[in-house]
Every structure is written in C-alpha cells, then in structure tokens.
Amino acid sequence: MGFARKEYEFLKELGLGPRNPGCFVHGGWRGSGPTVSSVNPVNNQTIAEVMEASIQDYEDGMQACNEAAKLWMQVPAPKRGEIVRQIGDALRAKLQHLGRLVSLEMGKILPEGIGEVQEIIDMCDYAVGLSRQLNGSIIPSERPNHVMMEMWNPLGIVGVITAFNFPCAVLGWNACIALVCGNCVVWKGAPTTPLITIAMTEIVAEVLEKNNLPGAIFTAFCGGAEIGQAIAKDTRIPLVSFTGSTKVGLMVQQTVSERFGKCLLELSGNNAIVIMDDADIPLAVRSVLFAAVGTAGQRCTTCRRLLLHDSIYDSVLEQLIGVYKQVKMGDPLEKGTLLGPLHTHASKEKFEKGMDIIKSQGGKILHGGSAIGSEGNFVQPAIVEISPNADVVKEELFGPVLYVMKFQTLNEAIEINNSVPQGLSSSIFTRKPEVIFKWLGPHGSDCGIVNVNIPTNGAEIGGAFGGEKATGGGREAGSDSWKQYMRRSTCTINYGSELPLAQGINFG
Structure with a gap:
C-alpha cells in the first residue's frame, strides 16, 4: 500500500494511518459503511483506506449533533469566536502538512494546496472578528412608546457538502461562519478526498475536546450520495450548503425545498x-x-x-x-x-x-x-x-x-x-x-x-463568494454572508399602557 512509502510519512502527523475510520460521531471515530481507497492522481495508486459512513452512523451522529446544538447556541458569540480562533491556530501549526495532503490527494500543485489551507485560517480570523459584530438594528416605530428591533439567532445545525476541487477551503467558508453564528456543523466531504476530511476533522475535534465541549458540535462523514441525500432530507438541518455540479445541486435544492429548508448553492461556472x-x-x-x-x-x-x-x-x-x-x-x-x-x-x-x-x-x-x-x-x-x-x-x-x-x-x-x-x-x-x-x-x-x-x-475571503443563474445564487465567506446562517426576528416592544395600531387602524 502507498501509505508505507517514505514520502507519505507526514500523514502520521495528521493522525492518518493505512486504514482509517471515516466518521466523527458523538466525539469518537467510527465507520461501518463501505471501505474505499484514497488514490494519488499522479499514479492512481492507493494512499490509504477509509471506512465510510453507514446510514446508522449518520443517524447516531445527527442525534448527538442535535443535542449538542442546544448547548452550543447558548454559548456567547465572542466565546464561540474564541473556539474558532483556536481552530485557526491549530491549522497554522499544521499548515504545511495539510497543504501537502491537499496536493497529494486532490492533485493541485503544492503552493495552491498550502494556499487552500491558508484560506481556512483566514476565514477563522475573519470569523473571530465577526463573532463580536453579529449586530441587529433598531427600527423607528410609527407607534408611540414602542421599540422595533431585529434579532439574529442561530439556526441550529448547518449541513455542509463539499466538492473534491476545494476539499477543505469551502468547508472553511461555511463552518467558520456557521460556528460563530451558534450553529453546529455536519460535514460530508467529497468521496474522493476522504483523508482531507479526516485530517481537518481531527484538528477541530482536538480543539473542542481541549475546551470540554461536545465533539458532536462538529460532526463529519466520509461517504457518497446516500449520506448527501440523508442530509438533504433531514428536517433537523435548516440550512444545507452544497458545492458541486448544477445537476446534483438542483436535486439537492428540490429535496431541501420540499421540507421548507434553506439551500446555499455553489454550482458550476463558465x-x-x-x-x-x-x-x-x-x-x-x-x-x-x-x-x-x-x-x-x-x-x-x-x-x-x-x-x-x-x-x-x-x-x-x-x-x-x-x-x-x-x-x-x-x-x-x-x-x-x-x-x-x-x-x-x-x-x-x-x-x-x-x-x-x-x-x-x-x-x-x-x-x-x-x-x-x-x-x-x-x-x-x-x-x-x-x-x-x-x-x-x-x-x-x-x-x-x-x-x-x-x-x-x-x-x-x-x-x-x-x-x-x-x-x-x-x-x-x-x-x-x-x-x-x-x-x-x-x-x-x-x-x-x-x-x-x-x-x-x-x-x-472578505467579499461574498457566489454566482447567479445556474451557479445557484448562494453567497459564502465575507461581506454579509453570515446572515444566511442565522434566523432573523423582527421584534416590537410596547413599553407604554396604550395599544395604538400600525397604519393608524382604529379597532374599536
């Protein structure tokens, strides 16, 4: 097996072995689905094997994630930002190894592989500042002794389905923002880049454990279409972010829309x-x-x-x-x-x-x-x-x-x-x-x-990333993209003793 080759020794520093469980569920690693090979595109030889998720793995993971969401959304946003800051620092410490893994498993050149990991680090830095700026607004009320304002609250769980070409940067665009907004994250990485999915998840898991937080706040699955379909159908996931082809994205959108969920689509470009x-x-x-x-x-x-x-x-x-x-x-x-x-x-x-x-x-x-x-x-x-x-x-x-x-x-x-x-x-x-x-x-x-x-x-990363028409219409990363990961409430408070109605309506 390719894992034994000398040039692959760095993979051990990322917690990878010749055979790896591919699901991070309820704070632990497992995988009872099919065993697949991660392949080096330079020679099409196996690097290592990964045990993918089964539907039972998925269900167990979602139950734990759903419980963890109740805790995570109550953590103050700046403290959530501190966790994301630590994730960024942990990524910095392994930047070179992670970048090398991206190049090895995906096939992009090393400067691009390192640049992709740097992009997640940059997103962590951006999200830390954002954690103190999830601001609502005060809106002038037409009624005396009334205050109108907007409140932003977490959705609960955000599903992230990423593609092989940016196997970890797209996770960063979504997960860093979702986490500081108070959401747990369920990630399905691309089926052909499972080692990157495992290595990234291992880093996040270590930060959560160090801070005595439930590992289920970040739940990850290596798997194929069956797991993706489960995420799209799952009513416990209010927002699904999908990156991939227009054909599959349209199917995801239809499935999520049927249950009145929200979709964030990053599809094909021309x-x-x-x-x-x-x-x-x-x-x-x-x-x-x-x-x-x-x-x-x-x-x-x-x-x-x-x-x-x-x-x-x-x-x-x-x-x-x-x-x-x-x-x-x-x-x-x-x-x-x-x-x-x-x-x-x-x-x-x-x-x-x-x-x-x-x-x-x-x-x-x-x-x-x-x-x-x-x-x-x-x-x-x-x-x-x-x-x-x-x-x-x-x-x-x-x-x-x-x-x-x-x-x-x-x-x-x-x-x-x-x-x-x-x-x-x-x-x-x-x-x-x-x-x-x-x-x-x-x-x-x-x-x-x-x-x-x-x-x-x-x-x-500072600008909103996304496109129009068959590209899907989603926006990720910077600007005000964070608003997609939260629930907006318009709130009106009457601090007087009268009940004036809007538009001057007199109801008796």
Whole structure:
C-alpha cells in the first residue's frame, strides 16, 4: 500500500494511518459503511483506506449533533469566536502538512494546496472578528412608546457538502461562519478526498475536546450520495450548503425545498475574460494563464472562455500559446510544477471525450488537447478556437480547456459573456473608465463576481463568494454572508399602557 512509502510519512502527523475510520460521531471515530481507497492522481495508486459512513452512523451522529446544538447556541458569540480562533491556530501549526495532503490527494500543485489551507485560517480570523459584530438594528416605530428591533439567532445545525476541487477551503467558508453564528456543523466531504476530511476533522475535534465541549458540535462523514441525500432530507438541518455540479445541486435544492429548508448553492461556472483593444496585454496574458491552467482547470472560477477584441486577436493568441508551451507539468508536490493531474481517471476520460465533442462542433484546437500516456491523470491544457454559439461552449467541461473567440464591440462582448446558463465569475481588461463602469453596471456582466484587470479566479475571503443563474445564487465567506446562517426576528416592544395600531387602524 502507498501509505508505507517514505514520502507519505507526514500523514502520521495528521493522525492518518493505512486504514482509517471515516466518521466523527458523538466525539469518537467510527465507520461501518463501505471501505474505499484514497488514490494519488499522479499514479492512481492507493494512499490509504477509509471506512465510510453507514446510514446508522449518520443517524447516531445527527442525534448527538442535535443535542449538542442546544448547548452550543447558548454559548456567547465572542466565546464561540474564541473556539474558532483556536481552530485557526491549530491549522497554522499544521499548515504545511495539510497543504501537502491537499496536493497529494486532490492533485493541485503544492503552493495552491498550502494556499487552500491558508484560506481556512483566514476565514477563522475573519470569523473571530465577526463573532463580536453579529449586530441587529433598531427600527423607528410609527407607534408611540414602542421599540422595533431585529434579532439574529442561530439556526441550529448547518449541513455542509463539499466538492473534491476545494476539499477543505469551502468547508472553511461555511463552518467558520456557521460556528460563530451558534450553529453546529455536519460535514460530508467529497468521496474522493476522504483523508482531507479526516485530517481537518481531527484538528477541530482536538480543539473542542481541549475546551470540554461536545465533539458532536462538529460532526463529519466520509461517504457518497446516500449520506448527501440523508442530509438533504433531514428536517433537523435548516440550512444545507452544497458545492458541486448544477445537476446534483438542483436535486439537492428540490429535496431541501420540499421540507421548507434553506439551500446555499455553489454550482458550476463558465467564466469569461474579455480583453479590450486598450488592455495591458502582458498583464492580461499572465492572468489568463493562471485563470485557465491553475488547478488543471478544476476551479468553478476557471476561465473557460476568452473573448478577444478583433484588433488584438492574433497578437494575444500568439503570446498565449507561447506561455502555454512553457507550463511545466508533473508531480504537484515537486517544486516548479505549474500543472498537476486531473483529479480522477474518469476526469481524464471525460476530457478526451470532451475534445471529440468540441471537434465535432467546429472547434479548432490551436494547442494541446490530448491526454498524456501515463499511469496518472495528466492532460495537455487546450486552447480552442470556436464559435460562442456552439452547444459545447454553454456547458462546463471541468478541465483545462480554454475557448477563444472574437468580438468587435463592448456590447457584443457583454452579450457573449452573458449568453451561457452559468453566472459565477467574469473579468475585463481595459483602461477606459466608461468601459469599466458599464461592465460593472446593470447592462454589464450578469455574474456574481465581476472583475477588472484581474483573473476570474483567486477570490479574497472578505467579499461574498457566489454566482447567479445556474451557479445557484448562494453567497459564502465575507461581506454579509453570515446572515444566511442565522434566523432573523423582527421584534416590537410596547413599553407604554396604550395599544395604538400600525397604519393608524382604529379597532374599536
């Protein structure tokens, strides 16, 4: 088994062994479901085994979590923030090991793996400050001797279902905020990244134990669709945050809505970068490279469509192909690697089939587009010239495929940008204020993230993250996203002896 390899010794520092229970239930580890293998995408060899959750494991965990919620919501918010601060410090202490695990199990390069863990640490810091700012408001009352105000209270339990491409950062966006808002967290990690789920949970569990708090405040399951469906159906979970495909997200939304629960969806993206004729071309080319090739194109914010003004089309394309040729592909743990493998062998096969579909719809491959003949899941990042009206352009092929197309006017570029079902991220490169503000305005990009002179990916945690249309409409991380994790009450207090009615109504 791969776990015995010398380069995997660091996994012991994260509490991992060759065979690991995959459920953290009622403060203890167990797992009575199927045994699965965690696989290194570089060579498709097993790293370690994990025992997934059964439905009985899930039910036992939820019962304990439901009881723990009664205690946790009564803990003052600043003290909840102190627990999250300690979680952040515990993550800092193991930043390098955790980042290395993300790279090993998911396949992204080491700087990105470390950056992902840093993102959770940043979210912890953000949430600590937020724990003293969960403010309501005083609203002027039209009635004498009355006070109106808003109160924010915990929901109780928040379910978090995360995807393989950001196996722990998305947890941080949700869990850090949910915890300081007074909610317990039930986490189902991605089925193909179970070791990250276990390692992260172990760190949180140690902090809870050190503070004599019930471990069930943070309950975690490694498992597949059966556990995800259980979370979606569970009336004990008022809010379910789901990150994944639009197809599965729609099913989750329908299931949660049927029980009048709330959904926070972060689904697919089909993001465009527009380069105007006055743009800083070297800056734009570097941005496109990171946006299209970073994480092997497996970010929801990956740039999938490049819109080039007709007058600069050939020049930009020539420069872009030049930098693509310089991208070093290889083991994501090796220094200097810019492009690691796709996450699974199935992803590699889907990439190959996708290239065939692209060709059948008139796409002209200008660079790359082939799978690498190796034991790993490596592919050559593709640059494809294609019509914006091709059906395949409307879909999200989750890999390093960049569609290139021409435009002549800003209005045409905006129309192409907005023509796909998804609406997550978008960016324009220009120096003209009138172009910038049209792009940002009501007749500009219809995405949840609208950038200028930076890539479509690499969002900061301080802003709300999420998109429109088939991207789901959810918002996570910063700004006022915390309000989704709490229950709002409008409260009116009568401190007088009369009973005046609103709108001047006289009822006898």
